[in-house]
Amino acid sequence: MMAARDGTAAREAEPIIRCRGVAxxxxxxxxxxxxNLDVMPGETxxxxxxxxxxxxxxxxxxIGSIPPTEGVIELFGRNICAMDEDELNGVRKRFGILFQSGALFNSMTVAENVALPLHEHTDLDPEIIDIQVKIKLELVGLREHADKYPAQISGGMKKRAGLARALxxxxxxxxxxxxxxxxxxxTSAQIDQLIxxxxxxxxxxxxxxxHEMDSAFTIADRMAMLDKGRILKVADRSWYEALRDEPTDVAAKRGEDERLIRQFLRGDPDGPITERQSSDAYEEALFGPEPERVLLPTPSLEPTRR
Ligand SMILES: Nc1ncnc2c1ncn2[C@@H]1O[C@H](COP(=O)(O)OP(=O)(O)OP(=O)(O)O)[C@@H](O)[C@H]1O
Ligand SMILES: [Mg+2]
Incomplete structure (x- = not known):
């Protein structure tokens, strides 16, 4: 593969996804x-x-399902925002999507769900499609459940079936x-290992x-932190790990963006995110300005992660 997890050779290649000024x-x-965001071949x-x-x-x-208001998105070196539906469908064959729910068709078995893109986008013989489906179900550990309907399998299995279809x-x-x-x-850790x-x-x-940080740190080569429509930082996982684990007194000297990222990574109850929420003028809009608002401490909200 193209040097995914050491990250070195991949950096010299052209990005497989390039976003510029996307609003x-x-x-x-x-x-x-x-x-702006570049995703390099082979990386997560x-x-x-x-x-x-x-x-x-x-x-x-x-994935070209909604257009940006401004900016350019290139997949495989081509601007998908300038494509007509036919061209876009050509590009869509080259990527897979796993939606939150798995998005399976309930009237079809697991195997039929996985076979669907092959029937729709290829001229392969049914026997070849059968083999392809078996390979994909084996990959996600669902071969024995091929003939079940989505209602007969668990949420985690639905995710895996969705993944087999995406593949x-x-x-x-x-x-x-x-x-x-x-x-x-x-189950969540199993999905991470599968990714x-x-x-x-x-x-x-x-x-x-x-927004599951355990999962993010397990699978990422690089990470991008989005906050209120801005990407605050794109960096190697190790950069984010170092920020997460930095002692509080050291981190306190960092700028607001990085302190905000650190709070998010750690799930800390106090920090720029909560300060911003408390100063977001919702209550003021309702009740008028308060002379002095006291933020109650939340002792039950211990951070659950490092
Ligand atoms: N089709 C739409 N029409 C109008 N507003 C939308 C539409 N899609 C998203 N939004 C708004 O855009 C904002 C961002 O939504 P988005 O779904 O991208 O958030 P998210 O980061 O994925 O959140 P979550 O973690 O809850 O899934 C929200 O305020 C949402 O209401
Ligand atoms: Mg979302």
Whole structure:
């Protein structure tokens, strides 16, 4: 594969995804303020950020399902924003998407779900498709459940089935939106290992949107922190690890963006994110300015992660 996890050779290659000045507005709401992001072949890029920070919206633009208001998104060196639907469908065959719910068709078995993209996008014989489906189900550990319907399998199995379907056309890029959301810790860890295995064994490039920090640190080669429609930082996982583990007195000397990232990584109850929330003038808009607002301490909110 193309030097994914050591990150060195991959850096010299051309990006497989290039975002430049990508902004998105819905009506008067600016969701993304114009971000730049390069994803290199073979790497796993984790995009993290709080709820509503614009993660899913970024992903939806990268897969060409909604257009950016401004900016350019290139996949495989070609601007997808300038493509018509036919051209876009050609590009879509080269990447897979794992949606939050798995997005399986309930009236089809697991195997039929995985076979669907092959029927839709290839002229392969049914026997060949059968073999392809078996290989993909084996990859995600679902071969024995091929003939079950989505209602008959667990949430984690649905995720894996969705992943097998995303892999059906041997994509070069896999996009994941919250792959471990709603899963128990062990199942979630299994999905993480699967993402790593696909990257190592098949050399796929992965873009993973998540706010699960354990998962992010397990799978990422590089990470991008999104906050209120801005990418605050794109860096190697090791940079984020060092920031997370930095002693509080040292970190206190950092700028606001990095202190904010650190709070997010650690799940600390206090820091720039909470200060900002408390000063967000919602209450003031409702009740008028308060002479002195006291933030109650939240002793029950111990950080659950380092
Ligand atoms: N189609 C849409 N029309 C209008 N507003 C939208 C649309 N899609 C997203 N938004 C808004 O964009 C903002 C970012 O949403 P997005 O789904 O990208 O957040 P997110 O970072 O994925 O959050 P979460 O972690 O909760 O999934 C939200 O305020 C949302 O209401
Ligand atoms: Mg989302």
């Amino acid at each position: 998105k507005r819905f009506g008067t709401q600016t969701v993304l303020r114009g971000f 890029m984790v995009i993290m950020g709080g709820s509503g920070s614009g993660k899913s919206t970024s992903l939806r633009m990268m 059906a056309l041997d994509p070069q890029i896999l996009f994941y939106d919250e792959p471990s959301a709603g899963l128990d810790p062990v 790593i295995a696909l990257s190592k064994q098949l050399g796929v490039t992965s873009v993973v949107v998540t």
